[in-house]
Amino acid sequence: MQSVACRGLIRRFLPQKEPVSSWTTSTARLFLAGARTASTAAQPSKQVDVEEKTDVIFTNQHFEIRNLARKLIDSEINPHVDKWEAEGQFPGHAVFKKFGEAGLLGLNRDEAYGGMGLDFSYNIAFAEELGYIDAGGVVSAFGVQTDMATPAFAKYGSHELKKQYLEPAIRGEMVACVGVSEVEAGSDVANTKTHAVRKGGDFIINGHKMWITNGAQADWICLVCNTEADKPKHLSKSHILVPMKSPGVTVAKKISKMGNRSSDTAQIFFEDVKVPQTNLIGEAGMGFIYQMEQFQEERLWCAASALIGMDRIIKSTAEYCAERKAFGSAVLNNQIIYFTLAELQTEVEALRALTYRAVANYTQGDDVTLLASMCKLKAGRLARIVADKCLQFWGGMGYSEEVLISRYFRDTRCLSIAGGTDEIMLHIIAKYMGISPEKAKKK
C-alpha cells in the first residue's frame, strides 16, 4: 500500500478525471499508466482536482479501477451468465481479453510484462468488485488467472518464461490454471505424487491433477510436482510451467459440480510430458514453499471476492422480505428477520475490516499467513451462513432457480473447501497461536 504521502503524489499527478462512462479500455490503461508513473517518479506537476473517495486501504484511484471493472461486468459478463451456467462453461479467452485490454488482469504485475506496476491492494479492489458477477464460477476463474496461478510465477519465473506465458495471460490472451491438488492429496499438499525427472535438457512429467479450475480451457498450468526425489517432502517439489497443448497432457474430464457451474473444473493427466528445464519457475525444490507463499494472496483474494456477494444477498433479501406479505404485513417486519439481516451485515463489515487490515500489512511487506488464514476461514463460514439464513427468508422462492439466492447458496459452499479447507485454516491459525499439538510436540 502506498504511504499517505505517496497517495498524495498519485493524486497530484493524475490526469483530469473523466467520467468512467466515457472511458475506453485504452484510456483506462493510460490512466493507470499515468498513476503508476506518478507513484514511482517524484516529479513536480500541476495539481489537479480529483474527487476524494477513500476507504481504509482504497484511494480514489482504486475506486476508478472498481468502476471500470463494474462497467465490464455489467456489459460483458452478467448479461450472459445464465447461458454459461446452463452450458457449464464460460468463454475464458473472450472474457479475459476484454479485461486484459483494460489492464485489469495485471494490476500488480511488472510493467515489463504488460502489468500496471501497482501494489496488491489494487488486486483486492478488483477482487471485491468481482462480487457483482452473478455467478461464482466466473469469479473463481478470474481469481485463478490473476492471483492463484501467477503470483509465484511473476515473482520467481525467468524473464523469457514470463515474456512467453505471463505477458499473454496479463493481456487476457492466454488462460492460466494452477495444479496443486491430486486425488490422494488435497489438504496434504506435501503428499502430491506427480513427478518430473530430468532427461537431457528436459523434464519428463508423469502424474495427474484433480479439481483444476480453468483446467479444460487453459493454455498453461503452473504445476506443482516432485523434482528432487532424494529430498524430504517439503523440499522435493518445484513449480513447472507446462503448456496444456504439450503431447501427453490429457484433460480426462470436466467435473460436474453442484455449484460454480460456469467454471470448468478438470481432472488432468500427464503421461511422459516433455518440457524444457527452462520451464522451471524459480529454484528447484522450492515449490512447496512458493505454494505456501502464494496461498497468502490466494486466500486474501478469496475473502475479498466474497464481500460484495454477501452485501448483495443481504440487500436483495431485505428488499424481497419488504415486498412479501404474510399475515397481513411485510415479512421483513418480523424482528427475527430484520435482526438477523442486521447481524449478518455487521459480520460482513467485520470480515471486510479484517481483510483490509491483512491486505494493508501484506502490501507493507509483512508475512500475513495468520491473518490471511483467518480471512479465508471467516469468509467461507460467513458466506455459508449468509446464504443459508437469507435463502430461508425467501421461503419456497429461495429454493427455485428463478432467483439468484439459490445459485449463490450452491456457489458459496465451495469457499470453505477450495484454496484450503476451513479445517486447514484452523490448523494454521492454531499453529501460529502456538496452541496446536504439533507445535507443542516441537517445543
Ligand SMILES: Cc1cc2nc3c(=O)[nH]c(=O)nc-3n(C[C@H](O)[C@H](O)[C@H](O)COP(=O)(O)OP(=O)(O)OC[C@H]3O[C@@H](n4cnc5c(N)ncnc54)[C@H](O)[C@@H]3O)c2cc1C
Ligand atoms: C470447485 C473447486 C475448485 C478447485 N480448484 C482448484 C485448483 O484450481 N487447483 C488446485 O490445485 N486445487 C483446486 N481445488 C482443490 C481444493 O483445493 C481441495 O479440494 C481442497 O484443498 C481440499 O482437498 P480435498 O478435496 O482432497 O479434501 P481432503 O484433503 O480429502 O479433506 C477431506 C476433509 O478432511 C478434512 N481434513 C483433512 N486433513 C485434516 C486435518 N489435518 N485436520 C482436520 N481435518 C482435516 C478436510 O478439511 C476436509 O473436511 C478445487 C476444489 C474445488 C471443489
